Amino acid sequence: MNPSCKLNLLFQDRVGVVADISSRLADRAMNIVSMEVERKNELADIYLEVDPGSCAISSQDILETLSGLDGLQSIRAIQTLPNENRQNTFHTVLDNISDGIVSIDEHGRITTINQLARTILNCGDKDLIGRRFDAAVGTETALLQCLDGKPYTRLRRSVSTDKGKFEFFTSARPIVDSSGRIIGAVEIMKDLKAIKAMVEEVVQPEKISFDAFVGNTVSVKQVIAFARKIASTDSIVSIRGESGTGKELFARAIHTESMRSGPFIPVNCAAIPDTLLESELFGYESGAFTGAEKNGRTGLFEQASGGTLFLDEIGELPPGPQAKILRAIQEKQIRRIGGTNQIDVDARIITATNRNLEQLVEKGAFRQDLYYRINVLPIHLPPLKNRPDDIPILAEHFLFQINCKLGGALQRLSEDAIQKLVHHHWPGNVRELKNVIERAAILCDQSVIGTESILFGFELAVHPAATVDGMASSVGSGHLSRQLADLERRIIKNALASAKSIRQAAIRLGISHTALRNKIRKHGL
Numbered sequence: 001m002n003p004s005c006k007l008n009l010l011f012q013d014r015v016g017v018v019a020d021i022s023s024r025l026a027d028r029a030m031n032i033v034s035m036e037v038e039r040k041n042e043l044a045d046i047y048l049e050v051d052p053g054s055c056a057i058s059s060q061d062i063l064e065t066l067s068g069l070d071g072l073q074s075i076r077a078i079q080t081l082p083n084e085n086r087q088n089t090f091h092t093v094l095d096n097i098s099d100g101i102v103s104i105d106e107h108g109r110i111t112t113i114n115q116l117a118r119t120i121l122n123c124g125d126k127d128l129i130g131r132r133f134d135a136a137v138g139t140e141t142a143l144l145q146c147l148d149g150k151p152y153t154r155l156r157r158s159v160s161t162d163k164g165k166f167e168f169f170t171s172a173r174p175i176v177d178s179s180g181r182i183i184g185a186v187e188i189m190k191d192l193k194a195i196k197a198m199v200e201e202v203v204q205p206e207k208i209s210f211d212a213f214v215g216n217t218v219s220v221k222q223v224i225a226f227a228r229k230i231a232s233t234d235s236i237v238s239i240r241g242e243s244g245t246g247k248e249l250f251a252r253a254i255h256t257e258s259m260r261s262g263p264f265i266p267v268n269c270a271a272i273p274d275t276l277l278e279s280e281l282f283g284y285e286s287g288a289f290t291g292a293e294k295n296g297r298t299g300l301f302e303q304a305s306g307g308t309l310f311l312d313e314i315g316e317l318p319p320g321p322q323a324k325i326l327r328a329i330q331e332k333q334i335r336r337i338g339g340t341n342q343i344d345v346d347a348r349i350i351t352a353t354n355r356n357l358e359q360l361v362e363k364g365a366f367r368q369d370l371y372y373r374i375n376v377l378p379i380h381l382p383p384l385k386n387r388p389d390d391i392p393i394l395a396e397h398f399l400f401q402i403n404c405k406l407g408g409a410l411q412r413l414s415e416d417a418i419q420k421l422v423h424h425h426w427p428g429n430v431r432e433l434k435n436v437i438e439r440a441a442i443l444c445d446q447s448v449i450g451t452e453s454i455l456f457g458f459e460l461a462v463h464p465a466a467t468v469d470g471m472a473s474s475v476g477s478g479h480l481s482r483q484l485a486d487l488e489r490r491i492i493k494n495a496l497a498s499a500k501s502i503r504q505a506a507i508r509l510g511i512s513h514t515a516l517r518n519k520i521r522k523h524g525l
């Protein structure tokens, strides 16, 4: 069979151009496979695909056949017609999106199906276009019911395919023409594994970048710009700011941006008992002291080598460790307790404190030489009350995170609720805001969170419904079973919000993992 020939002809626009082309080709027994006409000003741009039929006609013959036509300005052979290009682009886009998509016409015949939908529906590379959906795919027929005007949203399905088991959420909508008549339906499938990975990335991103540090005010933008500049250096950074202003988050972002290959090791200097501080920081050799691990232990300085050691609450360090840390920073070497060798450590140091280090130095509670050593690149994180414009976006950010974690519908804050947040003085800074929003999301079962669910610390004592204990005392009206179900839902929501995983929440609630999963499903959480 001879290959088809594709041409682009440019004509002075006139009546009968298309008819003339058709009749010339018909006279020579050549068939038009497709023709596209684009009118531009006085010109007609015509794209043509011709099947030369069984006769041995070359593309040169076709060019000659059409060359004498009235008004023809140019004629050239082309590789693809515009519609083919559009189709190719459409299929490439469709195959590269992360949802499975299949559409059918009004008779239930497949009109589009992308690569992911083929995988999920286990139909490989079969030619499916034009085939009845139920005959071709055979898994379920809900999409066909959509042709009767029955859409569905997020139905959970699972199928076993030769590539393994697929669990997915599927939604479908009828396709209507301009008069409202149903002319087809489209189904969109979301792979559950991909959704879970995305939720994890949102709720607990592996790498914290400055994008995770939410804030649009000038002061925040300035500290981020400064931190970006110095992130890749080895200099010690000292982050100052009230409790809950995001010092650790910021330190993690600097570490990520520094591109150091080693780990980020956070140490809360105030949380480690004085007697253990040195062994934790510098490690020890075997048999260094009674109760020590048999094979000795690597300290946090060594663990952070090649990465970042984050010394949080450095202002709380007792004098002994202060001197040793100073030496380790200056010499870039440590000696394990009970050891004789100096060990090289290449850890970038970031310190943080909410204390006034200058006052501590004055009082003699913090070594002056250590103060000067760590105060090379100070960064001050502003308290939340000084940047009220950031409150709404931070609140939306935390609400989105908790909604993703709880898995229910996305909520939003009412304008009054936002005003209540903006007018609070935030002694606990961003951490307090995060807690307030999480509590509101748990307390409120509506899609819009109002002021009554925005409760600050001082309001909790007088608002019984804000605690799980209080929930039981907030007796409403309605059948007991309904009220109990409502209470159960709130308790589960609460447990899920405060636990790291469903398994952990189940342990806290004293029920099995499966029982909790069933209840989560029952309550649509």
Ligand SMILES: Nc1ncnc2c1ncn2[C@@H]1O[C@H](COP(=O)(O)OP(=O)(O)OP(=O)(O)O)[C@@H](O)[C@H]1O
Pocket: 212, 213, 214, 215, 241, 242, 243, 244, 245, 246, 247, 248, 249, 250, 312, 354, 394, 430, 431, 434
């Ligand atoms: N700008 C921000 N954007 C997003 N989340 C933030 C921001 N600031 C703080 N957070 C969140 O608030 C919580 C408290 O932040 P973080 O622990 O970093 O504060 P901190 O200043 O180190 O507190 P502390 O001094 O008590 O140790 C964390 O959950 C953190 O992710």
